Amino acid sequence: MSGPAAGTAHAATSTDVVCLGESMVTFLPSQPGRLADVPSFGRGIGGAESNVACALAAAGHRAAWVGRVGADGFGDHLVETIASYGVDTSAVRRDPVRPTGIYFRTATDRGTDTHEVAYYRAGSAASAMSPENVPYEDLLAGRILHLSGITAALSADCLALLRDLTAPRPGRPLVSFDVNHRPHLWRGGEADASVLLELARRCDLVFVGEDEAEEAWGIVGAEAIRAALPEPAVVVVKRGSAGATVFASGLRPGPRSSNAGGAEDAAGAGATGAGGAEDAADGAGAGPDTVTLVPALRVDVVAAVGAGDAFAAGFLSATLRGLPVRERVRHGHLMAAAVLTVPGDLTDPPARDHADRLAALDDDAWGRLRLGPGWTAADRAPEEVRTP
Numbered sequence: 001m002s003g004p005a006a007g008t009a010h011a012a013t014s015t016d017v018v019c020l021g022e023s024m025v026t027f028l029p030s031q032p033g034r035l036a037d038v039p040s041f042g043r044g045i046g047g048a049e050s051n052v053a054c055a056l057a058a059a060g061h062r063a064a065w066v067g068r069v070g071a072d073g074f075g076d077h078l079v080e081t082i083a084s085y086g087v088d089t090s091a092v093r094r095d096p097v098r099p100t101g102i103y104f105r106t107a108t109d110r111g112t113d114t115h116e117v118a119y120y121r122a123g124s125a126a127s128a129m130s131p132e133n134v135p136y137e138d139l140l141a142g143r144i145l146h147l148s149g150i151t152a153a154l155s156a157d158c159l160a161l162l163r164d165l166t167a168p169r170p171g172r173p174l175v176s177f178d179v180n181h182r183p184h185l186w187r188g189g190e191a192d193a194s195v196l197l198e199l200a201r202r203c204d205l206v207f208v209g210e211d212e213a214e215e216a217w218g219i220v221g222a223e224a225i226r227a228a229l230p231e232p233a234v235v236v237v238k239r240g241s242a243g244a245t246v247f248a249s250g251l252r253p254g255p256r257s258s259n260a261g262g263a264e265d266a267a268g269a270g271a272t273g274a275g276g277a278e279d280a281a282d283g284a285g286a287g288p289d290t291v292t293l294v295p296a297l298r299v300d301v302v303a304a305v306g307a308g309d310a311f312a313a314g315f316l317s318a319t320l321r322g323l324p325v326r327e328r329v330r331h332g333h334l335m336a337a338a339v340l341t342v343p344g345d346l347t348d349p350p351a352r353d354h355a356d357r358l359a360a361l362d363d364d365a366w367g368r369l370r371l372g373p374g375w376t377a378a379d380r381a382p383e384e385v386r387t388p
Contacts, residue, residue: 022126023047
């Protein structure tokens with residue numbers, strides 16, 4: 001078996017979340033328009049998993065990012081910038097031969113026909129990640145291991161790594177998986193996007209958009225998505241402007257083995273037993289889903305990038321704090337709103353007491369809330385001030 005011995009359980013740790021994946025230097029346009037017409041670009045960083053780690057660290061959690069970058073200036077910039085958010089980057093590996101990936105993008109929404117992205121990541125250092133060259137002792141050392149479908153698309157070795165990390169093993173942390181379907185990454189590869197369904201079914205907590213489930217798997221609607229993903233304790237279906245629907249249950253029998261309390265914590269089922277592999281094998285704690293629908297916020301969008309990663313970070317943050325499912329989704333929406341109201345993929349989240357206050361609003365007040373640029377720095381949003 002690749003990775004650590006099957007009987008190795010992770011010890012008690014001070015790390016909340018470990019995120020694995022490729023991070024790249026991103027070049028942001030100085031003005032709207034086609035890439036061919038943009039005269040200059042500003043440098044930033046981008047990577048689904050490192051974005052989640054940065055957002056969690058900025059929100060006060062102990063987050064680590066594990067990845068592989070080139071022994072070049074772009075690699076230096078990535079590691080230094082991610083570490084500046086408070087993320088532990090000590091397990092990042094440097095590749096002496098392969099370069100750090102970079103990409104250029106336009107200012108338009110990724111979902112529109114005018115959006116352009118030019119990736120220079122083929123043969124990157126991150127694409128060489130495999131079960132043989134990543135530090136499993138660091139990957140398995142947190143309360144949560146957060147993964148993304150993007151990594152699976154980078155190479156056959158990366159897919160083998162994700163298959164190994166999502167396989168059942170004693171002492172496995174709670175595994176969170178964001179499907180993150182990127183169609184262009186799967187073109188011409190040995191595998192196709194259907195493998196994302198296989199990986200998702202082996203995890204404890206899954207984030208998936210309705211649109212990407214239809215595009216990748218031909219599955220339409222939140223209920224059908226849950227039916228295709230019966231094993232995870234929690235499935236979060238992101239529905240764009242309609243909000244998000246969460247299906248949460250106790251532990252379900254299936255191909256996984258979590259640490260004590262792992263899947264129960266993810267589901268918020270309130271289980272008090274030891275949990276873990278024995279419960280998974282016996283089906284203990286399994287039960288009907290609790291279905292929670294939480295509307296999205298009204299947001300004055302500056303740039304529609306990075307919102308999915310921010311949503312995952314907000315949801316994971318609230319999960320770590322043991323908040324109810326509705327508040328977990330609302331914290332996801334709030335973290336996403338923070339990123340949507342700035343030009344780049346990352347920003348400082350709202351202060352915890354501010355976010356808690358907004359997440360606790362009644363349904364009518366939540367529906368009236370409208371957030372625009374600068375809202376995270378304000379003590380109260382205007383709509384909140386008018387709330388009785």
